[in-house]
Amino acid sequence: MIYLDNxxxxxxxxxxxxxxxxxxxxxxxxxxxxxxxxxxxxKLLDFSRETISGAINAKPEEIFFTSGATESxxxxxxxxxxxxxxxxxxxxxxxxxxxxxxEAFMRLKEEGFEVAVIMPNKDGLITEDMLFDSVDENTCLLxxxxxxxETGHVLPIDRAFPRIKKAYPGCMLHSDCVQGFMKLxxxxxxxxxxxxxxxxxxxxxxKGVGAMWIKKGVRVRPLLVGGGQQGxxxxxxxxxxxxxxFAKSVExxxxxxxxxxxxxxxxxxxxxxxxxxxxxxxLSPECGSPYILSVHVPGIKSETVLHFLxxxxxxxxxxxxxxxxxxxxVLTAFGFSGNVADSxxxxxxxxxxxxxxxxxxxxxxxxxxxxxxxxxx
Ligand code: PMP
Numbered sequence: 001m002i003y004l005d006n007x008x009x010x011x012x013x014x015x016x017x018x019x020x021x022x023x024x025x026x027x028x029x030x031x032x033x034x035x036x037x038x039x040x041x042x043k044l045l046d047f048s049r050e051t052i053s054g055a056i057n058a059k060p061e062e063i064f065f066t067s068g069a070t071e072s073x074x075x076x077x078x079x080x081x082x083x084x085x086x087x088x089x090x091x092x093x094x095x096x097x098x099x100x101x102x103e104a105f106m107r108l109k110e111e112g113f114e115v116a117v118i119m120p121n122k123d124g125l126i127t128e129d130m131l132f133d134s135v136d137e138n139t140c141l142l143x144x145x146x147x148x149x150e151t152g153h154v155l156p157i158d159r160a161f162p163r164i165k166k167a168y169p170g171c172m173l174h175s176d177c178v179q180g181f182m183k184l185x186x187x188x189x190x191x192x193x194x195x196x197x198x199x200x201x202x203x204x205x206x207k208g209v210g211a212m213w214i215k216k217g218v219r220v221r222p223l224l225v226g227g228g229q230q231g232x233x234x235x236x237x238x239x240x241x242x243x244x245x246f247a248k249s250v251e252x253x254x255x256x257x258x259x260x261x262x263x264x265x266x267x268x269x270x271x272x273x274x275x276x277x278x279x280x281x282x283l284s285p286e287c288g289s290p291y292i293l294s295v296h297v298p299g300i301k302s303e304t305v306l307h308f309l310x311x312x313x314x315x316x317x318x319x320x321x322x323x324x325x326x327x328x329x330v331l332t333a334f335g336f337s338g339n340v341a342d343s344x345x346x347x348x349x350x351x352x353x354x355x356x357x358x359x360x361x362x363x364x365x366x367x368x369x370x371x372x373x374x375x376x377x
Contacts, residue, residue: 077093
Protein backbone atom coordinates (compact mmCIF):
# COMPACT_ATOMS: atom_id res chain seq x y z
CA MET A 1 0.00 0.00 0.00
CA ILE A 2 1.15 3.54 -0.78
CA TYR A 3 -0.32 5.79 1.87
CA LEU A 4 -0.64 9.42 0.77
CA ASP A 5 -3.33 10.60 3.17
CA ASN A 6 -1.27 11.70 6.16
CA UNK A 7 -3.34 14.84 6.71
CA UNK A 8 -6.28 12.53 7.51
CA UNK A 9 -4.28 10.36 9.87
CA UNK A 10 -0.87 8.76 10.18
CA UNK A 11 0.66 5.38 10.96
CA UNK A 12 1.47 5.06 14.65
CA UNK A 13 5.25 4.95 15.04
CA UNK A 14 6.91 1.91 16.56
CA UNK A 15 8.07 3.93 19.58
CA UNK A 16 4.61 5.41 20.15
CA UNK A 17 2.99 1.97 19.90
CA UNK A 18 5.50 0.50 22.37
CA UNK A 19 4.94 3.41 24.78
CA UNK A 20 1.19 2.87 24.56
CA UNK A 21 1.59 -0.85 25.26
CA UNK A 22 3.92 -0.15 28.17
CA UNK A 23 1.43 2.24 29.79
CA UNK A 24 -1.45 -0.19 29.22
CA UNK A 25 0.28 -3.34 30.42
CA UNK A 26 2.96 -2.27 32.87
CA UNK A 27 2.04 1.15 34.17
CA UNK A 28 -1.72 1.13 34.25
CA UNK A 29 -2.34 2.83 37.58
CA UNK A 30 -4.67 5.76 37.84
CA UNK A 31 -2.48 8.88 37.83
CA UNK A 32 -4.66 10.35 40.58
CA UNK A 33 -4.06 7.39 42.93
CA UNK A 34 -1.82 8.14 45.88
CA UNK A 35 0.14 4.89 46.01
CA UNK A 36 3.35 4.31 44.10
CA UNK A 37 1.74 2.53 41.13
CA UNK A 38 -0.47 5.58 40.53
CA UNK A 39 2.46 7.94 40.93
CA UNK A 40 4.35 5.97 38.27
CA UNK A 41 1.50 6.67 35.84
CA UNK A 42 1.53 10.31 36.87
CA LYS A 43 5.22 10.41 35.99
CA LEU A 44 4.34 9.36 32.45
CA LEU A 45 1.94 12.31 32.31
CA ASP A 46 4.64 14.65 33.63
CA PHE A 47 7.05 13.39 30.99
CA SER A 48 4.36 13.88 28.32
CA ARG A 49 3.58 17.44 29.39
CA GLU A 50 7.26 18.29 29.44
CA THR A 51 7.97 16.78 26.04
CA ILE A 52 4.98 18.30 24.27
CA SER A 53 5.40 21.71 25.87
CA GLY A 54 9.09 21.64 24.99
CA ALA A 55 8.26 21.13 21.32
CA ILE A 56 6.37 24.45 21.15
CA ASN A 57 8.43 26.40 23.72
CA ALA A 58 5.61 26.28 26.26
CA LYS A 59 5.61 25.49 29.97
CA PRO A 60 4.51 21.98 31.06
CA GLU A 61 1.67 23.38 33.17
CA GLU A 62 0.21 25.06 30.08
CA ILE A 63 -0.58 21.71 28.38
CA PHE A 64 -4.02 20.12 28.82
CA PHE A 65 -4.72 16.74 27.28
CA THR A 66 -7.98 16.09 25.44
CA SER A 67 -9.53 13.37 23.31
CA GLY A 68 -8.27 15.07 20.14
CA ALA A 69 -8.36 18.35 18.29
CA THR A 70 -12.13 18.27 17.87
CA GLU A 71 -12.45 18.49 21.63
CA SER A 72 -9.60 21.01 21.87
CA UNK A 73 -11.24 23.29 19.31
CA UNK A 74 -14.68 23.01 20.92
CA UNK A 75 -13.30 23.55 24.41
CA UNK A 76 -11.15 26.50 23.36
CA UNK A 77 -13.82 28.34 21.38
CA UNK A 78 -16.68 27.81 23.81
CA UNK A 79 -14.53 28.04 26.90
CA UNK A 80 -12.90 31.33 25.90
CA UNK A 81 -16.17 32.91 24.70
CA UNK A 82 -17.81 31.92 27.94
CA UNK A 83 -15.22 33.77 30.04
CA UNK A 84 -14.31 36.71 27.81
CA UNK A 85 -17.58 37.18 25.93
CA UNK A 86 -19.76 38.43 28.74
CA UNK A 87 -19.67 42.04 27.57
CA UNK A 88 -17.91 41.81 24.21
CA UNK A 89 -20.39 39.85 22.14
CA UNK A 90 -18.58 39.62 18.81
CA UNK A 91 -16.50 36.61 17.70
CA UNK A 92 -14.53 36.10 14.48
CA UNK A 93 -13.49 32.94 12.66
CA UNK A 94 -12.08 32.25 9.22
CA UNK A 95 -14.31 30.48 6.71
CA UNK A 96 -11.63 27.86 5.99
CA UNK A 97 -11.51 26.33 9.48
CA UNK A 98 -12.04 22.66 10.23
CA UNK A 99 -15.70 21.95 11.10
CA UNK A 100 -14.76 21.30 14.74
CA UNK A 101 -13.87 24.97 15.00
CA UNK A 102 -16.43 26.49 12.65
CA GLU A 103 -19.34 24.57 14.19
CA ALA A 104 -18.29 25.74 17.64
CA PHE A 105 -18.69 29.31 16.38
CA MET A 106 -22.14 28.40 15.07
CA ARG A 107 -22.95 27.40 18.65
CA LEU A 108 -21.81 30.84 19.78
CA LYS A 109 -24.14 32.36 17.20
CA GLU A 110 -27.03 30.35 18.61
CA GLU A 111 -26.13 31.73 22.01
CA GLY A 112 -26.51 35.30 20.75
CA PHE A 113 -22.96 36.20 19.71
CA GLU A 114 -22.42 38.18 16.54
CA VAL A 115 -20.18 35.90 14.50
CA ALA A 116 -18.12 37.33 11.63
CA VAL A 117 -16.54 34.95 9.12
CA ILE A 118 -13.39 35.95 7.23
CA MET A 119 -13.35 34.60 3.68
CA PRO A 120 -10.23 34.48 1.47
CA ASN A 121 -9.80 37.46 -0.90
CA LYS A 122 -9.93 37.26 -4.71
CA ASP A 123 -6.34 35.99 -4.74
CA GLY A 124 -7.39 33.13 -2.48
CA LEU A 125 -5.55 34.52 0.53
CA ILE A 126 -6.32 35.48 4.10
CA THR A 127 -3.78 38.19 4.75
CA GLU A 128 -2.31 39.63 7.92
CA ASP A 129 -4.30 42.83 7.36
CA MET A 130 -7.54 40.91 6.82
CA LEU A 131 -7.06 39.17 10.16
CA PHE A 132 -6.14 42.41 11.89
CA ASP A 133 -9.02 44.38 10.36
CA SER A 134 -11.55 41.71 11.36
CA VAL A 135 -11.15 42.59 15.05
CA ASP A 136 -12.66 45.56 16.83
CA GLU A 137 -13.14 46.76 20.42
CA ASN A 138 -16.19 44.56 20.81
CA THR A 139 -14.49 41.32 19.69
CA CYS A 140 -13.87 38.75 22.42
CA LEU A 141 -12.43 35.96 20.27
CA LEU A 142 -10.72 35.33 16.96
CA UNK A 143 -9.87 31.87 15.71
CA UNK A 144 -7.61 31.29 12.72
CA UNK A 145 -5.89 28.04 11.82
CA UNK A 146 -2.16 27.81 11.14
CA UNK A 147 -2.27 25.41 8.17
CA UNK A 148 -5.37 24.57 6.19
CA UNK A 149 -5.98 20.83 6.06
CA GLU A 150 -7.29 20.74 2.50
CA THR A 151 -4.90 23.00 0.61
CA GLY A 152 -1.89 23.54 2.89
CA HIS A 153 -2.37 27.34 2.94
CA VAL A 154 -0.38 28.78 5.83
CA LEU A 155 -2.12 31.74 7.48
CA PRO A 156 0.10 34.62 8.65
CA ILE A 157 -1.04 34.33 12.25
CA ASP A 158 2.49 34.77 13.62
CA ARG A 159 2.41 38.29 12.17
CA ALA A 160 -1.28 39.11 12.68
CA PHE A 161 -1.79 37.76 16.21
CA PRO A 162 0.90 39.84 17.97
CA ARG A 163 -0.43 42.96 16.20
CA ILE A 164 -3.98 42.20 17.28
CA LYS A 165 -2.89 41.49 20.85
CA LYS A 166 -1.16 44.84 21.00
CA ALA A 167 -4.12 46.80 19.64
CA TYR A 168 -6.88 44.77 21.35
CA PRO A 169 -5.48 43.04 24.45
CA GLY A 170 -9.00 41.95 25.44
CA CYS A 171 -9.48 39.86 22.30
CA MET A 172 -8.60 36.20 22.86
CA LEU A 173 -6.77 34.47 20.05
CA HIS A 174 -7.08 30.78 19.24
CA SER A 175 -5.36 28.79 16.54
CA ASP A 176 -6.02 25.27 15.31
CA CYS A 177 -2.40 24.21 14.77
CA VAL A 178 -3.17 20.56 13.97
CA GLN A 179 -1.63 20.49 10.49
CA GLY A 180 1.35 22.61 11.46
CA PHE A 181 2.33 20.87 14.69
CA MET A 182 5.68 19.07 14.36
CA LYS A 183 5.80 20.11 10.70
CA LEU A 184 6.51 23.83 11.08
CA UNK A 185 8.47 25.37 13.92
CA UNK A 186 5.85 26.64 16.40
CA UNK A 187 6.94 28.92 19.20
CA UNK A 188 3.98 29.84 21.39
CA UNK A 189 6.00 32.56 23.11
CA UNK A 190 6.12 34.58 19.88
CA UNK A 191 2.99 33.31 18.11
CA UNK A 192 0.70 35.74 19.92
CA UNK A 193 -2.02 33.12 20.54
CA UNK A 194 -3.77 32.50 23.86
CA UNK A 195 -4.79 28.92 23.09
CA UNK A 196 -3.74 26.44 20.40
CA UNK A 197 -5.13 23.03 19.52
CA UNK A 198 -3.11 19.99 18.46
CA UNK A 199 -3.87 16.36 17.70
CA UNK A 200 -1.92 13.14 18.24
CA UNK A 201 -3.01 11.06 15.29
CA UNK A 202 -1.65 13.54 12.74
CA UNK A 203 1.84 13.07 14.18
CA UNK A 204 2.17 9.29 14.34
CA UNK A 205 0.45 8.83 17.71
CA UNK A 206 -2.80 6.93 18.20
CA LYS A 207 -6.22 8.39 17.45
CA GLY A 208 -8.26 9.88 20.27
CA VAL A 209 -5.63 12.02 21.94
CA GLY A 210 -4.87 15.70 21.58
CA ALA A 211 -4.05 18.73 23.62
CA MET A 212 -4.66 22.39 24.19
CA TRP A 213 -1.91 24.80 25.03
CA ILE A 214 -3.43 27.49 27.22
CA LYS A 215 -1.21 30.47 27.96
CA LYS A 216 -0.61 30.92 31.65
CA GLY A 217 -3.19 33.31 33.10
CA VAL A 218 -5.74 32.75 30.31
CA ARG A 219 -9.04 31.35 31.56
CA VAL A 220 -11.03 28.72 29.69
CA ARG A 221 -14.35 27.58 31.11
CA PRO A 222 -14.17 23.76 31.13
CA LEU A 223 -16.29 21.90 28.63
CA LEU A 224 -16.22 18.78 30.80
CA VAL A 225 -16.71 18.92 34.53
CA GLY A 226 -16.22 16.08 37.00
CA GLY A 227 -13.30 14.84 39.03
CA GLY A 228 -11.26 18.00 38.53
CA GLN A 229 -8.26 16.35 36.82
CA GLN A 230 -5.83 18.61 34.94
CA GLY A 231 -6.49 21.51 37.27
CA UNK A 232 -10.22 21.26 36.63
CA UNK A 233 -9.75 22.40 33.01
CA UNK A 234 -10.44 18.92 31.67
CA UNK A 235 -12.02 16.42 34.03
CA UNK A 236 -11.77 12.71 33.34
CA UNK A 237 -9.06 10.15 34.09
CA UNK A 238 -6.20 11.02 31.79
CA UNK A 239 -5.74 8.60 28.87
CA UNK A 240 -2.19 7.78 29.97
CA UNK A 241 -1.38 5.20 27.24
CA UNK A 242 -2.28 7.44 24.31
CA UNK A 243 -0.94 10.58 25.98
CA UNK A 244 2.40 8.86 26.62
CA UNK A 245 2.44 7.56 23.05
CA PHE A 246 1.72 11.11 21.81
CA ALA A 247 4.71 12.40 23.77
CA LYS A 248 6.99 9.59 22.56
CA SER A 249 6.06 10.39 18.99
CA VAL A 250 6.71 14.10 19.54
CA GLU A 251 10.06 13.23 21.12
CA UNK A 252 11.02 11.35 17.96
CA UNK A 253 9.92 14.15 15.62
CA UNK A 254 11.30 17.09 17.59
CA UNK A 255 14.88 16.91 16.44
CA UNK A 256 14.27 16.79 12.71
CA UNK A 257 11.51 19.29 11.82
CA UNK A 258 13.72 21.10 9.28
CA UNK A 259 15.01 17.88 7.71
CA UNK A 260 11.51 16.47 7.33
CA UNK A 261 10.30 19.80 5.95
CA UNK A 262 12.96 19.61 3.24
CA UNK A 263 12.05 16.03 2.46
CA UNK A 264 8.37 17.01 2.13
CA UNK A 265 9.31 20.00 -0.05
CA UNK A 266 11.24 17.72 -2.41
CA UNK A 267 8.28 15.36 -2.68
CA UNK A 268 5.87 18.26 -3.26
CA UNK A 269 8.03 19.66 -6.08
CA UNK A 270 8.32 16.21 -7.65
CA UNK A 271 4.56 15.65 -7.47
CA UNK A 272 3.81 19.12 -8.84
CA UNK A 273 6.10 18.57 -11.83
CA UNK A 274 4.82 15.10 -12.69
CA UNK A 275 1.15 15.98 -12.25
CA UNK A 276 1.38 19.26 -14.18
CA UNK A 277 2.96 17.33 -17.08
CA UNK A 278 -0.17 15.17 -17.11
CA UNK A 279 -2.40 18.26 -17.40
CA UNK A 280 -3.41 18.49 -13.75
CA UNK A 281 -3.67 21.84 -12.01
CA UNK A 282 -2.03 22.43 -8.63
CA LEU A 283 -4.39 24.28 -6.31
CA SER A 284 -2.09 24.44 -3.29
CA PRO A 285 -0.10 27.65 -3.00
CA GLU A 286 3.59 27.67 -3.83
CA CYS A 287 4.50 28.79 -0.30
CA GLY A 288 2.01 26.56 1.54
CA SER A 289 2.81 23.60 3.77
CA PRO A 290 4.88 21.13 1.73
CA TYR A 291 3.01 18.24 3.34
CA ILE A 292 -0.31 18.92 1.59
CA LEU A 293 -0.96 19.07 -2.13
CA SER A 294 -4.38 19.74 -3.54
CA VAL A 295 -4.62 18.71 -7.19
CA HIS A 296 -7.30 19.28 -9.80
CA VAL A 297 -7.56 16.25 -12.09
CA PRO A 298 -9.54 17.73 -14.96
CA GLY A 299 -12.71 16.00 -16.04
CA ILE A 300 -12.80 13.19 -13.46
CA LYS A 301 -14.78 13.32 -10.24
CA SER A 302 -12.64 13.21 -7.10
CA GLU A 303 -14.16 9.96 -5.89
CA THR A 304 -13.62 8.25 -9.22
CA VAL A 305 -9.91 9.10 -9.13
CA LEU A 306 -9.74 8.12 -5.47
CA HIS A 307 -11.20 4.67 -6.09
CA PHE A 308 -9.14 4.14 -9.24
CA LEU A 309 -5.99 4.91 -7.25
CA UNK A 310 -7.23 2.70 -4.43
CA UNK A 311 -7.45 -0.20 -6.88
CA UNK A 312 -3.70 0.34 -7.47
CA UNK A 313 -3.06 0.35 -3.71
CA UNK A 314 -2.63 4.13 -3.48
CA UNK A 315 -4.57 6.02 -0.79
CA UNK A 316 -5.37 9.69 -1.30
CA UNK A 317 -8.34 11.73 -0.22
CA UNK A 318 -10.98 13.61 -2.13
CA UNK A 319 -10.70 17.18 -0.92
CA UNK A 320 -11.00 16.62 2.82
CA UNK A 321 -11.65 13.25 4.42
CA UNK A 322 -13.82 15.06 6.94
CA UNK A 323 -16.27 16.29 4.31
CA UNK A 324 -17.05 12.66 3.31
CA UNK A 325 -17.64 13.25 -0.39
CA UNK A 326 -19.57 16.50 0.05
CA UNK A 327 -18.46 19.41 -2.15
CA UNK A 328 -15.62 21.06 -0.30
CA UNK A 329 -16.69 24.21 1.51
CA VAL A 330 -13.04 25.18 1.84
CA LEU A 331 -12.15 24.85 -1.86
CA THR A 332 -15.24 26.88 -2.73
CA ALA A 333 -14.19 29.50 -0.17
CA PHE A 334 -10.76 29.66 -1.82
CA GLY A 335 -12.57 30.64 -5.02
CA PHE A 336 -12.36 27.37 -6.97
CA SER A 337 -15.47 26.85 -9.10
CA GLY A 338 -17.80 23.92 -8.52
CA ASN A 339 -16.36 22.03 -11.52
CA VAL A 340 -12.83 22.30 -10.21
CA ALA A 341 -13.78 21.56 -6.59
CA ASP A 342 -15.58 18.40 -7.76
CA SER A 343 -12.40 17.01 -9.29
CA UNK A 344 -9.81 17.51 -6.60
CA UNK A 345 -7.67 14.99 -4.81
CA UNK A 346 -5.54 15.76 -1.78
CA UNK A 347 -2.14 14.15 -1.44
CA UNK A 348 -0.50 14.43 1.95
CA UNK A 349 2.89 13.02 2.77
CA UNK A 350 4.95 12.15 5.83
CA UNK A 351 8.60 11.28 6.44
CA UNK A 352 7.64 7.72 5.47
CA UNK A 353 6.77 8.80 1.91
CA UNK A 354 9.36 8.14 -0.81
CA UNK A 355 9.94 9.52 -4.32
CA UNK A 356 8.90 6.11 -5.63
CA UNK A 357 5.53 6.57 -3.93
CA UNK A 358 5.05 9.90 -5.72
CA UNK A 359 6.08 8.40 -9.07
CA UNK A 360 3.59 5.55 -8.55
CA UNK A 361 0.91 8.13 -7.77
CA UNK A 362 1.66 10.04 -10.98
CA UNK A 363 1.51 6.78 -12.98
CA UNK A 364 -1.83 6.00 -11.33
CA UNK A 365 -3.27 9.43 -12.13
CA UNK A 366 -2.00 9.16 -15.71
CA UNK A 367 -3.71 5.77 -16.09
CA UNK A 368 -6.91 7.14 -14.52
CA UNK A 369 -6.96 9.99 -17.00
CA UNK A 370 -6.35 7.66 -19.95
CA UNK A 371 -9.01 5.14 -18.94
CA UNK A 372 -11.53 7.91 -18.41
CA UNK A 373 -10.91 9.11 -21.97
CA UNK A 374 -11.59 5.53 -23.12
CA UNK A 375 -14.88 5.44 -21.23
CA UNK A 376 -15.90 8.77 -22.76
CA UNK A 377 -15.32 7.43 -26.28
N1 PMP B 1 -8.39 20.51 12.81
C1 PMP B 1 -7.78 20.16 11.66
C2 PMP B 1 -7.11 21.22 10.84
C3 PMP B 1 -7.79 18.83 11.25
O1 PMP B 1 -7.18 18.49 10.10
C4 PMP B 1 -8.44 17.86 12.06
C5 PMP B 1 -8.49 16.40 11.63
N2 PMP B 1 -9.10 16.18 10.40
C6 PMP B 1 -9.05 18.29 13.24
C7 PMP B 1 -9.01 19.61 13.58
C8 PMP B 1 -9.75 17.31 14.14
O2 PMP B 1 -8.82 16.56 14.83
P1 PMP B 1 -9.20 15.19 15.61
O3 PMP B 1 -9.36 14.16 14.54
O4 PMP B 1 -8.04 14.95 16.50
O5 PMP B 1 -10.45 15.44 16.35
